[in-house]
Amino acid sequence: MTLQKDNKKNNEILIFDTNIFLTGIDFNLLKSEIYTTPNVIEEIKIDKYINKNRNILNKIQAAIDSKKLILKTPSNKYIEEVDKKSELTGDYNALSNTDKELIALTLELKETVSINIMIYTNDYSMENLCSELDIPFAPLFKKGIKSKIIWEVYCPYCKEIKAENLNKNCEKCGLKLKRRPKK
Numbered sequence: 001m002t003l004q005k006d007n008k009k010n011n012e013i014l015i016f017d018t019n020i021f022l023t024g025i026d027f028n029l030l031k032s033e034i035y036t037t038p039n040v041i042e043e044i045k046i047d048k049y050i051n052k053n054r055n056i057l058n059k060i061q062a063a064i065d066s067k068k069l070i071l072k073t074p075s076n077k078y079i080e081e082v083d084k085k086s087e088l089t090g091d092y093n094a095l096s097n098t099d100k101e102l103i104a105l106t107l108e109l110k111e112t113v114s115i116n117i118m119i120y121t122n123d124y125s126m127e128n129l130c131s132e133l134d135i136p137f138a139p140l141f142k143k144g145i146k147s148k149i150i151w152e153v154y155c156p157y158c159k160e161i162k163a164e165n166l167n168k169n170c171e172k173c174g175l176k177l178k179r180r181p182k183k
């Protein structure tokens, strides 16, 4: 029993947000299991985009059928944890319910299924919250987009741009520094 559980802990799990699916990524090229929430898929299905996203939705359906892609709604416990934390970091209003739910799912998978997880997103409020929750994250891996974002680190209280790295606290007020794309 213990051995089985340990093996399971080594399985790599990737969690995708809406934008990652919208790149049209080919799931067959990935070895890992992929998780997302039903609401992320609903965002891709909205009428306005349904024709444009037809190929993407077909790929998603094939991945669900082959159990490569698993849809799961997180437990309330983890949604509450993410809500609380995002209020503290100031990301609460910057994140949609779907975003917060996806982070909650990631937290739940990290604690219950596998420690080897990675959430893919290019939303900086999501990245910010993930870094606060010790969730490993990576940006969109579509060629060209990743390299175009230049980040600046700033203090959300003093509103000053800092030269320090993200994991430090503001030397004036002590608040944890955040990052945002440079304009």
Ligand SMILES: [Zn+2]
Pocket: 155, 156, 157, 158, 159, 170, 171, 172, 173, 174, 175
């Ligand atoms: Zn400050």
